[in-house]
Amino acid sequence: MAITPDVDAATALKNKGNKAFAQHDWAGAVDLYTQAIEKNDRDPSFFCNRAQANIKLESYGYAVADATHAIDLDPNYIKAYWRRAVANTAILNSREALRDFKTVVKKEPNNKDAKLKLAECEKLVRRVEFFKAIEVGDPPSAFEGLDIESMEVDASYDGVKLENEMTQEFINDMITRFKNGKKLPKKYVFQIVQAVRNIVYDEPTMVEMEIEPATTLTVCGDTHGQYFDLLEIFRLNGFPDEKHAYLFNGDFVDRGSWSTEIALLLYAYKWLRPKMFFLNRGNHETDDMNRVYGFEGECKAKYNERVFKVFSESFSALPLATLVGKKYLTLHGGLFSDDNTGLDDIRKLDRHVQRQPGQQGLMMEMLWTDPQPQNGRGPSKRGVGLQFGPDVTKRFCEKNGLEAVIRSHEVRMEGYEVEHDGKCVTVFSAPKYCDATENKGAYINIGPDLKLQYHKFDAVPHPDIKPMAYAQSSIMSMM
Template identity: 50%
Template sequence: MAATIQVSEEIAAKANLIKEEANKLFANKKYEEAIEKYTEAIDLNPNVAPYYANRAFCNTKLENYGLAIEDGEKAIEVDPKYAKGYYRRGVGKYALSRFKEAAKDFRIVVKLAPNDKDARGKLEDCEKIVQRLAFEAAIAGDHDVKRASDTINVQDMLVEDSYDGARIDDGQVTKEFIDDMIDRFLKQKKIHKRYAYEIILQCQKYFTQQPSMVDVDIPVGQKLTICGDVHGQFYDFMNIFKLNGRPSETHAYLFNGDFVDRGTFSLEIILTLFAYKLLYPKGMYLTRGNHETDDMNKVYGFEDEVKAKFSDTMFKIFSETFVTLPLAHLVQKKIFVVHGGLSSRDDVTLDEIRAIDRIKKGQPGQEGLMCELLWADPHPLPGRRPSARGVGQRFGPDVTDHFCKLNNIDMIIRSHEVKQEGYQIEHNGKCVTIFSAPNYCDSVGNKGAYINVICDKEGEYKLDYVQFDAVDHPKVQPYSNRFRGF
């Protein structure tokens, strides 16, 4: 137990009043403001474990899992028998795929609070995942184990006469097929599994042949629309096309990662994106995000969603396909587009990024260049700092400026962070965050946004920022079980 700091009754009462203000801000989903108030209360009276636990909950809502873990630890230092401190630390560790450590924390919660059914359920989930990961690691050593993608023969899959949707003939995805598929999705209907497999496997083959950084050139008089995270919010995703036009041979889109997880229609989004990629190879570009990874998909719903709607085999094939997605794009030779951000090194060049052997590496892990491209965040102060997320790092305006000068580019566009207005321009205009999931998780109340990059004349471009609000969507039980929305 941490040493108690002497605090007068008057100061303790004042701290408690500030905590109540923070609670009201939290209830109104103003998490950053609530954090400031909880911090005020802690500064006045650092002896109250719930202040840290409450601040940890706010940081969890903001996906600052590293800070949530730190606050859980501080709550435990103040009161080693405070169950919620272990709970908050456990949730943070689980969110970062540190499943064994999370299980230890939830085990302590269950011991301290035997009637806590929620904690017991989380412990059971952790233990199941740890067992499954151990099994997967064991069979991974068997070199005779086939990739799931190699076990599927779509030609052997019979499409029943009763199937009333459009069909893919001779492996060719058509505009008519995509229009029919989208209409089915909007009505919460599925396409036949044969066509889902065909789309995924064809995209996997295509992306396997691409470099880790893809060049995108916009013809004069045309535009490229750059979108950020859409996170399974299919009806908001389709609203982008309603407002801005669907992909075509003359209007390209670049979706900058995090297509899946969180929302309940991730499968519909990724199949739509993949189908458009097959129809218009130069009309749809996709960047891998930190949620196109196995660790995230186990926690935030995509794995469970695909298994519920189709099968475990299909999820495995998605996993093998996500590995092939490019890590970045270079637009007009001047705009570097990446999901997360910049590296912890000052000497990273575009050529190095282009040459990353992403397919061999597979999952990005929690350190190194590939991880940082998917996880890093900008920071307003110079230099680099530890990430509030617990993975990657934060980079300042001087880091962005150096990277742009070193590589002779104008700016970077990245995603990865919810922004209240849908986008944010930082680092003297050289770093832009774009986020395209309005009212994120049905709770944040933010706008979504996208950027139209318009090519006026050869070698010149302009950026047009467009904001939009969330639209209604069917209420479907989330797929990520007990961890949805933490």
């Protein structure tokens, strides 16, 4: 028997959801729109509004599903087509997005903004198809033919010189240069990226490290080009040194507009202290994401296209996981579609054969998956990868002798969250993410006793450059 909609109660909940959305409480808005839908599942605006909140949460798979439901209820609902197109663009389903932008223009032929977005989406589709067409199985190194030794440093450069080894003096000067909006000479950029590419290439796919007596390891999550917030971590927690190791768990770049600065600073520390500074690859250290979310554009704007290409090669050489003290598997995304997958499978994974993660397989899952509160596995809220429940995490930890899995990949309002009965920890280190989400940042300190100590911090002011300033198109700025 059909349930009679409670229109008034549902509308009141929708209005509360709109207020939560206006306050940038995206998760609260999703919850309120969901409650509204439970009381009246016949109003397409409830689904369309929830789609927009899910876009803000980067739950693009859920956003596509909600927008589709809204369209099923009202095939003429322009805003739903628009939001489905935006969500599909975010997960690089540009052909699906193109169909929806075409529908918007067909239904509203005088909508100038829709025509602009359609043109941008067509350009994006052509670009994606171009890169697919020129893909080769084993491309030559981006460093081939790059004569770094013969490059000149511009006479206007007034900073510390970089010779054949990284120095703390150079790093200190670089930190200040970047704060003041200055760049490094291209020669130094190529030197740093090449040195680190060679270091990380020789590291195992899963680095295994111990925390020595009187030493601390700090684990940081996504920093996403928020350079001034990265410096705040170092100010509060101490800079890397011989007794203070750091592990950055992926997504150093994209979205924020100081991605080159973050990548170069992290790389400089990796070069200086290769055994005390660790870098895991994230899903944004990949070509497809970099081309859309800003890192490629930033490299071209601040340096040149060759700089992006050498960074790309270095990203594909990064380890995919770090095992801390044999107790904490740290990786960017999460766990796997198969319970039989274990630490040995990660150890055996040859990441140098497949440089980009693709849409399936072990590497993709390590970079893209997310936890869910219910047991079992479910479809990805992002539209890429999958979700795994507490029972999956429990079995994995028991089978591999682990205390917990530490991962990043998702905003957490308090900067971190402990889930799955303490066996799944998310840490996210980009506070006030993209200047739009009122979240804190966090980092985790781990001493020789292997106890996890959580620290939260707030965003700090930064120069007036907006997030996504170097992104592929204005479609991305709508997210």
